[in-house]
Amino acid sequence: MSLANSQKAGLHAMVRSQISELGANPHLRVALFVDDRNRVLASTRLELIGKPLEEAWPLFAQPPYTERSQQAQKDWTGSVDLSEDRGQMVGCYPVFLDGDASPRRVGLLFLQHDLTSLKATSRHEAERTVVKTSVLFLFLALAMGSLFHVVLGRRLQKLADDVRNQMGVTPSAQSEHPKTDALGNLGLAIDELAAEIGRNRQRLEENEERFQTLIERSPDAIVVHREGQLVFINPAGVSMLGYERAEELQGRSMDALIPSSEEEETLTGVPANATAASEVEWLHRSGRKVLGEVVAFPLVFDGKPAVVSIVRDVTERKAVQTRLQAADRMVSLGTLAAGVAHEINNPLSFMLSNLRFIDDELRTLMEEGQSLSGERGKEVWEALQETLVGGNRVNDIVRDLKTFARSNEERQGQVNVHAVLDLCANIARSELRHRARLVKDYGTIPLVLANESRLGQVFLNLIVNAAQAIPEGSDVKTNEVRITTTQDAQGWAVVAVKDSGVGIPPENLARLFDPFFTTKPAGVGTGLGLSICHGIIVALGGRITVESEPGKGSTFRVFLPPAGGGAPNPVGEPPTVPSSGASGKQREVS
Structure with a gap:
């Protein structure tokens, strides 16, 4: 047998042996070794040997794998691709078919790995699989050349790094895996991604549940409106406005719920960091007005900009405050009552005294038939003037009290x-x-x-x-x-x-x-x-x-x-x- 045939037979035997061992891997769907005419020379599935590639495993005869195989035969470079759902990994590697110096015939080794089942197994089993696969890759790399190993390792490591970058985390266990175990790093990165997605989903569901409970049990009304239309209202808001179901209010115009256009504007033109409360009158179903203390701020609701208003019914509180203010005024007047009575009593005393003097003088003049003139007339006139001053003083006091006490x-x-x-x-x-x-x-x-x-x-x-x-x-x-x-x-x-x-x-x-x-x-x-x-x-x-x-x-x-x-x-x-x-x-x- 010639040297070329010996090399060919030896390499083919090695590849067949490794493919036979890979057949025991439950996560490897198929391994195919084809010649430069795309005919299957060896496979983990014996029934596929001797068949054309497009008949044996149509997936590898379709784009993008046809381009990958052509590139591998031309440039002597391997490739690894991850499916869109990240459930399958496909590798394509070139293999010399004979020992001729030129031209060299190049065959292809196809591997399709099921990552979904790989991730579903225990970590211990996954590590054993990774080690076995890594040993296989190392053996094939030694047989086919260091370039093949470098290309595959770099591509797998880059893929693992890309997965971790998408997660925004630093691999915590990277030091436990040697850099040559690229597939192990990839599996670890995928596991980390799946775990992080699961944790995020759980946190999101818990937050949504807490938020929903908070909204439904809030004693304050929560109203969300967009472009003058009510799009959401919680049970407290439904009750505050006198309705039974939120559906009766959804889609209603805010004009119908807030009679004052100026007050409605305070709920629409709110800045992003608005925190100050304002008082707004809302229209109850019965027609009466409900005074609400409102804090409004913008937010995104159902993917669109909106305004949320948190409303506290202060109608009763305002009524109590009004009564307290009126009562306080009366208390103040009560505190001053004795002094005010004294203020009124003083002018009344000299007014009555002057009136008695005038009465006596007029009676005497009438009895004597005299006229009101001279010194006695002047005294009567002065008494009348003092009486007017006293009357004006009493009038001022009463007027001030009325001004202070009016409601x-x-x-x-x-x-x-x-x-x-x-x-x-x-x-x-x-x-x-x-x-x-x-x-x-x-x-x-x-x-x-x-x-x-x-x-x-x-x-x-x-x-x-x-x-x-x-x-x-x-x-x-x-x-x-x-x-x-x-x-x-x-x-x-x-x-x-x-x-x-x-x-x-x-x-x-x-x-x-x-x-x-x-x-x-x-x-x-x-x-x-x-x-x-x-x-x-x-x-x-x-x-x-x-x-x-x-x-x-x-x-x-x-x-x-x-x-x-x-x-x-x-x-x-x-x-x-x-x-x-x-x-x-x-x-x-x-």
Whole structure:
């Protein structure tokens, strides 16, 4: 036998032997060794030997494997391909058919590996399979040349790296596998990918379940709308609007649910990081209005941009707040009742005294038949003038009380802050009289958009608190309550009420605006006054601050935004309020 035939016979025998061994591998679907005419010389399936490749295993006779085989015969390079579903791996390797120097006949070795069954087995079995396959590849590589081994190893390693890169993880066990075990690395990478996908799917399902539970059990209404149409509403929202099923509301226009177009705009033009709550009136099925505190923000819902609104029904809370504010005003009036009665009693006393004097004088003149002239007529006229002054004083007090106590809470307009301050100072005069001097230091400030009664409630509370911070019976000459008005750099009106009283301990400052917190003795105040004042000012878009030092008094400042287009408040009091001093100067009120 010639040397060429010996080489050929020896190589063929080696390949047949290895293919015979591969037949025992349960994960290898088929191994085919074909000559340069695509006729099967050896196979793990004996029935395929001698048949043409296209008849024996049509898959290898179709693109892209036809191109792979042609490239392998031409360039002496092997190839490994992974199917689209990553369940099959196909290898194609060139093999010399004889020992002739030129031209050399090149056959092909085809391997089709089932990765699905490989991954389904235990890790121990997979490692044994990988080792066996690696040994086979090494043996074939030694037989067919180092180039074949290098090409296959690089391609498998690159495939494993690509899988891990898609997962975004670093292989934790790579050091346990030698670099030559490329197929083992590939199997490990595929296992890691499958495990990661499983964990992600489980986490996603758990998150979806928690989110669904949160949405359904939320006590707040959750409404998702897109382009003016409601696309989702949770059970709390269905109940809030008086319906029974969400299907009754889905697809409804937001115009039908929110009567005010301005309020609807607040729910559509929201920035991405919106967190501030706004109050929006919603239309109940019965026709009544439901006041909701709404936080709205954009999100992607069902793959499309939308807006989600989280709505808390505050209708009852607002009603309670309104009643509390009214009750607090009445409490304030009750606190001042004795002083107000004294304020009314004084002018009434001299009015009645003057009227009795006038009555006596007129009776005497009528009995004597004399005319009302001379000194006696002058005295009667002066008594009448004093009576008119007293009557006007009583009328002013009653008018101030009516202004303070009226209940048109929701009506707002441009308010003269100085007029409201003067009104409150008049009502609180009896509380101040025996404690301190009242000093007004008015500057030029803008009109504010507010409700006169509510604003008066705030200022009266601050003035009375300032007076009560000074012990009764203190030296009036050395103690004062000072009211100052200024305009800050932003154009806001700033009202400061400062007292020279006992001050507030530092540990109480943080709780000063909490409901029911009070440092006054039992029976004096409810602890709601400053809390309600804070709520009123915040609702007007302003803020209230306090500074205090024990033994040196306290200063409360109220900041109010200006009314749009409003003229500034006059420095002095308007004609309807009794004057207390010159305009633009510091004035002391007795």
